[in-house]
Amino acid sequence: MEYDDEIAGGFLKWFPGVNFTGMSVFDIGSGYGGRSARFRELGAGSVVGLEIFPRMVDESRAFAQSKGLTNMEFQVGEGEHLPFAGNSFDIVTSYDVFEHVHDLDRVFDECMRVLKPGGRLLAIFPPFYHPCGSHLEGGSPRYPGRTSFFAARL
Numbered sequence: 753m754e755y756d757d758e759i760a761g762g763f764l765k766w767f768p769g770v771n772f773t774g775m776s777v778f779d780i781g782s783g784y785g786g787r788s789a790r791f792r793e794l795g796a797g798s799v800v801g802l803e804i805f806p807r808m809v810d811e812s813r814a815f816a817q818s819k820g821l822t823n824m825e826f827q828v829g830e831g832e833h834l835p836f837a838g839n840s841f842d843i844v845t846s847y848d849v850f851e852h853v854h855d856l857d858r859v860f861d862e863c864m865r866v867l868k869p870g871g872r873l874l875a876i877f878p879p880f881y882h883p884c885g886s887h888l889e890g891g892s893p894r895y896p897g898r899t900s901f902f903a904a905r906l
Contacts, residue, residue: 785812
C-alpha cells in the first residue's frame with residue numbers, strides 16, 4: 753500500500769523537486785518498506801529503514817527483495833536511540849511518525865545528529881493536539897486516554 757501510494761505521488765508530492773540520486777536516505781518509521789523501496793527506485797544510493805516492529809522489518813526486507821532492490825537495509829529500533837553514527841545520511845524522511853514517538857525532542861535531535869551537514873529532514877505529520885487523537889490504531893501518546901480505550905493489537 754505504501755509503495756502504491758508513493759507511485760501515485762504520496763509523500764513526495766509535498767516535496768517537489770527532491771532529488772534522491774546517489775543520496776543516502778534514512779526512512780524513520782519505514783512501515784512495510786514501500787516508500788523506502790520507492791526512494792531507492794528513484795535513485796537513492798542507499799536506503800535504511802527503521803521500524804519498531806520486527807514483523808514489519810521482516811516484511812520490508814521481503815518486499816525490497818521481491819522488487820530486486822539492493823543497497824537497502826531495514827532495522828528494528830526506536831527513534832529516540834538511532835543506531836547510526838553521526839553525519840550518516842543525506843536525507844531523513846518521516847511520514848506520519850513523529851506523532852507516535854514518546855520523546856519528540858529526542859527523536860528530532862537524533863534525526864539531526866545522523867544528518868550530514870547540509871542534509872535535509874523531510875517530515876509530514878498530523879496535528880498533535882487534534883481532539884480525536886492520532887490516525888494510527890492505538891492513538892497518540894499526547895492523548896493517552898484514547899490509547900487506553902481504543903488500543904489496537906499489532
